[in-house]
Amino acid sequence: MIKVSIIGSGNVAQHLITTFQDLEKVGTEVELVQAFSRKRESLAHLLPFEQITTDFNDLQEADVYLITVSDDAIASVSEQLPFKNRLVAHTSGSMPLTMLKDNNRRGVFYPLQSFTKGKAVDFKNIPICVESENGTDFKVLEKIARVISDKVYGINSDQRKALHVAAVFVNNFSNHLFAIGNDICQKNQIPFDILKPLMEETVQKLQTLSPSEAQTGPAIRHDEKTLAAHEAFLDNENQLKIYKTLTQSIQEHGKEL
């Protein structure tokens, strides 16, 4: 049995706690022994009183401590851990393994997903990126990852940094484009639902085509008339700037191919 302790009480912590609990019910080699939260109330809806600690000195022995706190707090939390030579992994996409204090064996356990409160996630389909300082620790982290997900990757700190930037483009930024689509629809009394099949198809296409092969629209066609009409239509400064910037980038990207 691999004993896991979770440090933190945010979205990632709560989704992991729920997932480990569900897996324990059906039997698994991973056991959630304890969770740390500065405020007990943050996790009280998920765990019994005795399984939550608010004091680092009360952390029980575990095979892995998963630090799920915000990026800025990882270093400080890892310094406050009152033990050494245990396996401690953070769950951040943007922080290197070396962000953790080196008195413990360091690792990374990064679920590549955008977690939203109140939106259930199925970890089975969430890629987990694992990194460690030695092969034995890698196997432990990999084993935990495989219990909750079908998609486990060994990704080093440099790759993870690149991956996190890529994730901002494909997730945060495309979501903002969807927000702009929604704004344009609302302003013109068009139901936003009308755009959803198109948004789904945009992603589904990439099961069979590369994004470059799938690129369509006035920018890649150099359809100057439509581009000019769209720019004239956009009276929101940010929307216009995004339209011009992305059109230019699509056209220059097309040239490189």
Add this chain to the structure above:
Amino acid sequence: MIKVSIIGSGNVAQHLITTFQDLEKVGTEVELVQAFSRKRESLAHLLPFEQITTDFNDLQEADVYLITVSDDAIASVSEQLPFKNRLVAHTSGSMPLTMLKDNNRRGVFYPLQSFTKGKAVDFKNIPICVESENGTDFKVLEKIARVISDKVYGINSDQRKALHVAAVFVNNFSNHLFAIGNDICQKNQIPFDILKPLMEETVQKLQTLSPSEAQTGPAIRHDEKTLAAHEAFLDNENQLKIYKTLTQSIQEHGKEL
């Protein structure tokens, strides 16, 4: 029986021809009578010789003529039609109904989807935006639309123009962000597949949340440290410009809420 004639041989024409043919096999109230193509070869893999014409003067009588040519050619094609007072509709998202010559009864039949050659589409899930000059013609176009799709909307020319701009944001532009994600992955020896569940989730979330509610990431969190690290990481000028432009827009959009 509603008789439909398709003018054009591009992606939209070919997808419509295939769909009407499939529906005729199972029995429907819509009949594809003829297709016009400048070059017969363009449609020879889909239709028998006698069902293709290359001469406007050979166009048979039909209840609706669907002009599926490129935006720039719509006006010229509608002027070359050697008949009057028949229902003629174009299939463009960006052109007003008035782009068609007014010697015929004008309409629009716009399937809101990005069609890629070699990628099959299921029209059932593709919204079709219908517009016409009178109620009788609207009913005819609506009836054809309902035969091939479950999602039919009455959308006027002003709304369709807005919708087309919105579609560029949610489809063309987000696809380009996916292309950038792919480029970053390739450059760092990371399989692009690792990002696909995140991309799917980005769209799926919008079944239950608005794009503003679903917005996550360093921009909306004002996580200056991560933003600076990402900007330092990006050595491609266009990628950096997009990163800064979208980050700024996300932050200003957040303020408006």
